[in-house]
Amino acid sequence: MAEPKIFAAEEDCRTNWTDSLADYNEADTHLAIEGKPVMERWETPFMNKLADIAASNGGKCLEVGFGMSISATQFQKNDITDHYIIECNDGVLARLENWKKAQPHNVHPCPGFWEDAAPKLEDGMFDGIMYDTYPLSEETWHTHQFDFIKQHAFRLLRKGGVLSFCNLTSFGELMKTTYPKTKQGIEMLFIETQLPHLLEAGFKRQNISWEVISNQPPADCKYYDTEWMLAPKCIKE
Numbered sequence: 001m002a003e004p005k006i007f008a009a010e011e012d013c014r015t016n017w018t019d020s021l022a023d024y025n026e027a028d029t030h031l032a033i034e035g036k037p038v039m040e041r042w043e044t045p046f047m048n049k050l051a052d053i054a055a056s057n058g059g060k061c062l063e064v065g066f067g068m069s070i071s072a073t074q075f076q077k078n079d080i081t082d083h084y085i086i087e088c089n090d091g092v093l094a095r096l097e098n099w100k101k102a103q104p105h106n107v108h109p110c111p112g113f114w115e116d117a118a119p120k121l122e123d124g125m126f127d128g129i130m131y132d133t134y135p136l137s138e139e140t141w142h143t144h145q146f147d148f149i150k151q152h153a154f155r156l157l158r159k160g161g162v163l164s165f166c167n168l169t170s171f172g173e174l175m176k177t178t179y180p181k182t183k184q185g186i187e188m189l190f191i192e193t194q195l196p197h198l199l200e201a202g203f204k205r206q207n208i209s210w211e212v213i214s215n216q217p218p219a220d221c222k223y224y225d226t227e228w229m230l231a232p233k234c235i236k237e
Helices: 041-054 070-076 090-102 114-120 144-156 168-177 183-201
Strands: 022-024 030-033 036-040 059-064 080-087 106-111 126-131 157-165 208-214 228-235
Touching (some): 036 041, 041 070, 041 126, 041 157, 070 080, 070 090, 080 090, 080 126, 106 114, 126 144
Antiparallel strands (some): 157 228
């Protein structure tokens, strides 16, 4: 029997997402919202890599999506001055408010969907941005990261600013159905499905690079089943 997809046809979770229960399991290894596998602790090496890329300039950084505070904690280990975090789920925001009390660098929570929070932020405000939110509908499952990058990420970065991003739920599905589960396969996926949108947003090809890391998920992970994960580094010229 075929494994069920993460999203059913025309499914849309956005309406209830803000006040839906943020279900962190007792061991704090899994986060689920509306039954969706939003984040799992095994992602840590990959999330740390994305955070380190986005924080590589220091200064002011923007993180879109807080989740289990994995990448946020890694941001704080870098030499940054200000850490802005957009988060739309009330339960996750409560965790963010508690987490920020113990952090060494300034934390600025930005409540709401990025569509509402990002327009309030100024052009050229950030030295680095990391985008990692969960898709909220079947329609935007594979594309939501592009909407943010084109509408806001490029304009929010200063010259020389760096963007890292991922959409593991999308990449995981594409690696099951379309691309080989190899290092070359994840690079092909990025080149064919992500790179054209980055160029359209304004990034130059010579300023887009990536690192492929080995990080095998556990067998029970529902959204990713290959060891290869790709961390992009996109610099605004």
